[in-house]
Amino acid sequence: MNAHSLDTTLSAPASLAAPAPEARSTPPGDLAIWFFILAELLVFAVFFAAYAFARAQDVALFNAMQDHLDRNAGGINTVLLITASWCVARAVRAVCEHGRSATGAHWLAAAIACGGGFLALKCVEYAGKFAAGISLSTNTFWMFYLSLTFFHFMHVILGLVILSILWLQTRRGGYGPGHANGLESGAAYWHMVDLVWIVLFPLVYVMR
Amino acid sequence: MQYKSQAVAKPYFIAAIGLFIGQILFGLIMGLQYVVGDFLFPAIPFNIARMVHTNLLIVWLLFGFMGAAYYMVPEESETELYSPRLAMALFWIFLVAGALTIVGYLMVPYAKLAEMTGNDLLATMGREFLEQPLLTKVGIVIVALGFLFNLTLTLLKGRKTSISLVLLMGLWGLAVFFLFSFYNPENLVKDKFYWWWVVHLWVEGVWELILGALLAFVLIKVTGVDREVIEKWLYVIITLTLITGIIGTGHHYFWIGTPAYWKWWGSIFSALEPIPFFAMTVFAFNMVNRRRRDHPNRAATLWALGTGVMAFLGAGVWGFLHTLAPVNYYTHGTQITAAHGHMAFYGAYVMVVLTIISYAMPVLRGRAANSNRAQVVEMWSFWLMTISMVFITLFLTAAGVLQVWLQRFSTSPLPFMVVQDQISLFYWMREVTGVIFLLGLVAYVASFFVKGEAATLASSTSGRAGIGTQPA
Numbered sequence: 237m238n239a240h241s242l243d244t245t246l247s248a249p250a251s252l253a254a255p256a257p258e259a260r261s262t263p264p265g266d267l268a269i270w271f272f273i274l275a276e277l278l279v280f281a282v283f284f285a286a287y288a289f290a291r292a293q294d295v296a297l298f299n300a301m302q303d304h305l306d307r308n309a310g311g312i313n314t315v316l317l318i319t320a321s322w323c324v325a326r327a328v329r330a331v332c333e334h335g336r337s338a339t340g341a342h343w344l345a346a347a348i349a350c351g352g353g354f355l356a357l358k359c360v361e362y363a364g365k366f367a368a369g370i371s372l373s374t375n376t377f378w379m380f381y382l383s384l385t386f387f388h389f390m391h392v393i394l395g396l397v398i399l400s401i402l403w404l405q406t407r408r409g410g411y412g413p414g415h416a417n418g419l420e421s422g423a424a425y426w427h428m429v430d431l432v433w434i435v436l437f438p439l440v441y442v443m444r
Numbered sequence: 445m446q447y448k449s450q451a452v453a454k455p456y457f458i459a460a461i462g463l464f465i466g467q468i469l470f471g472l473i474m475g476l477q478y479v480v481g482d483f484l485f486p487a488i489p490f491n492i493a494r495m496v497h498t499n500l501l502i503v504w505l506l507f508g509f510m511g512a513a514y515y516m517v518p519e520e521s522e523t524e525l526y527s528p529r530l531a532m533a534l535f536w537i538f539l540v541a542g543a544l545t546i547v548g549y550l551m552v553p554y555a556k557l558a559e560m561t562g563n564d565l566l567a568t569m570g571r572e573f574l575e576q577p578l579l580t581k582v583g584i585v586i587v588a589l590g591f592l593f594n595l596t597l598t599l600l601k602g603r604k605t606s607i608s609l610v611l612l613m614g615l616w617g618l619a620v621f622f623l624f625s626f627y628n629p630e631n632l633v634k635d636k637f638y639w640w641w642v643v644h645l646w647v648e649g650v651w652e653l654i655l656g657a658l659l660a661f662v663l664i665k666v667t668g669v670d671r672e673v674i675e676k677w678l679y680v681i682i683t684l685t686l687i688t689g690i691i692g693t694g695h696h697y698f699w700i701g702t703p704a705y706w707k708w709w710g711s712i713f714s715a716l717e718p719i720p721f722f723a724m725t726v727f728a729f730n731m732v733n734r735r736r737r738d739h740p741n742r743a744a745t746l747w748a749l750g751t752g753v754m755a756f757l758g759a760g761v762w763g764f765l766h767t768l769a770p771v772n773y774y775t776h777g778t779q780i781t782a783a784h785g786h787m788a789f790y791g792a793y794v795m796v797v798l799t800i801i802s803y804a805m806p807v808l809r810g811r812a813a814n815s816n817r818a819q820v821v822e823m824w825s826f827w828l829m830t831i832s833m834v835f836i837t838l839f840l841t842a843a844g845v846l847q848v849w850l851q852r853f854s855t856s857p858l859p860f861m862v863v864q865d866q867i868s869l870f871y872w873m874r875e876v877t878g879v880i881f882l883l884g885l886v887a888y889v890a891s892f893f894v895k896g897e898a899a900t901l902a903s904s905t906s907g908r909a910g911i912g913t914q915p916a
Binding site: 266268271272275276278279282283286290372373379380383 | 676677679680683684687688703704705708709711712713715716719723
């Protein structure tokens with residue numbers, strides 16, 4: 237009955253179909269994940285724009301409240317996320333260029349450890365803020381701080397779930413040169429999570 | 445038709461169309477009451493007509509979704525329905541309960557109806573769209589559970605495709621969120637807060653999953669594009685839907701007494717709600733452009749494309765118009781909302797149900813597609829209904845803009861009823877356009893009775909043998 241039995245020589249569904257096995261596709265990974273990444277970036281972009289708009293209404297409040305943020309924790313978290321991204325990139329290279337699944341899996345495990353460190357440190361930060369009685373309704377700055385960072389926090393969790401799946405698959409030798417679509421897609425998603433933080437940290441913690 | 449049990453879809457589709465006619469008639473009655481206030485008073489007061497209009501809409505769409513699911517799930521799962529007999533029993537229960545409820549609305553004063561149906565045991569009545577008596581609500585839950593039981597077991601014993609999983613996820617979500625209609629707290633803020641969990645999380649959440657699954661199914665059938673490609677799009681679309689739609693509920697929480705952060709959350713997330721609808725339009729056109737066959741049912745293809753465009757305009761663009769808190773501050777509860785409601789419901793849900801009916805009904809009647817003449821009449825109905833809905837929306841938008849201006853924005857605001865008089869011209873134009881919509885609906889019903897030589901799939905698939913489900 238179904239479409240599977242159709243003549244597959246037609247090039248019709250090229251753009252969303254799996255890439256040709258031998259060549260590295262551009263962009264790497266699945267096109268669908270790029271739609272998803274763009275949509276996610278758009279949501280954050282609108283959130284950042286809203287932050288900028290709200291800050292412009294009350295710069296003094298935002299500056300005063302910003303002083304209560306722990307820039308050291310934020311800085312360490314930035315390093316952790318960038319390191320995680322580096323590890324992921326090394327993992328992709330190990331698997332896709334050299335076909336070394338075991339090495340790739342180690343790099344992914346290191347990335348997961350860094351991501352876990354990010355979550356732990358962020359929890360410590362949240363605990364401090366909640367202990368100080370800060371909530372979404374305290375004022376506009378804290379509303380944005382909590383919303384933006386928590387929304388990002390959820391993305392880190394999702395990213396770690398994805399990395400864990402990739403780690404399991406890579407350990408089993410599920411990817412290799414020419415067949416690493418899933419690995420590259422997951423890696424692209426993780427880089428997005430990292431990229432958002434690289435904008436979020438200076439915007440909310442540092443910029444005055 | 446591939447599986448005998450798919451035939452249970454047919455009565456569901458027929459009932460859906462029957463109730464659709466009722467919905468439109470009551471729409472015309474209340475449209476006239478906007479300008480001739482005592483029309484049919486006291487037999488059918490405005491509030492009753494409105495309740496019947498909106499309740500019939502929801503019930504016929506549910507009939508449509510159920511028919512669609514009974515048609516699609518066996519075919520997707522490649523197995524007969526678990527129990528066709530249960531499906532037929534539930535059909536009659538749902539139809540009789542629905543009809544009795546409407547008769548109750550029309551014959552008995554609402555307060556009396558509440559008293560008669562045990563509203564004092566558990567007060568659930570009196571809230572917009574959820575006006576149904578307790579008995580009806582319980583009936584809906586029983587029907588929904590039986591329906592989901594039947595479909596889930598069918599799915600479990602057969603092939604699991606992404607389309608049927610997304611469809612089932614949407615239908616389970618529909619049933620689960622309906623349970624909030626039983627929660628009716630004293631606190632008005634809480635009441636409204638959870639009321640939206642039914643209303644918003646249906647139409648801007650789980651129903652969109654159903655919509656996506658129906659559209660994907662019909663597109664696979666009429667275009668012959670690889671399932672893998674269509675399913676990937678479906679996943680992208682439902683992910684976008686859930687990212688934007690769930691927290692997007694916040695655009696209803698601006699003025700009901702919830703914390704202020706909802707103004708930001710609601711504005712930001714719901715501002716992005718047009719994206720999945722836009723993706724759906726691109727998806728539909730893309731798939732039709734890449735088609736590997738020219739399916740003889742051109743009417744179904746037209747409905748599918750129309751769903752994409754009109755859902756984007758009605759739900760996406762007209763929703764965005766008033767979704768930002770600073771705008772909504774002025775437009776809340778004006779005719780802008782009515783304009784959005786009309787085009788969104790028509791474009792997204794009415795059209796997708798008509799799409800699946802258009803595709804499935806000929807198959808259920810033993811042919812790949814209706815005769816050319818019947819399809820021409822059906823396409824006339826498509827254009828008549830769609831264009832009149834565009835004008836209904838434009839007239840209501842004009843009425844809404846004027847209303848906002850005269851009643852809320854101006855330096856010397858006028859009272860509500862004075863403004864209603866001022867904008868009555870637009871209500872008249874809306875009513876005339878509504879009559880044209882009814883003519884379109886009459887043409888739609890007539891298209892089922894137009895004879896002529898039925899098309900077969902083999903004669904028009906440019907020689908690619910064995911690709912259809914339909915008898916050739």
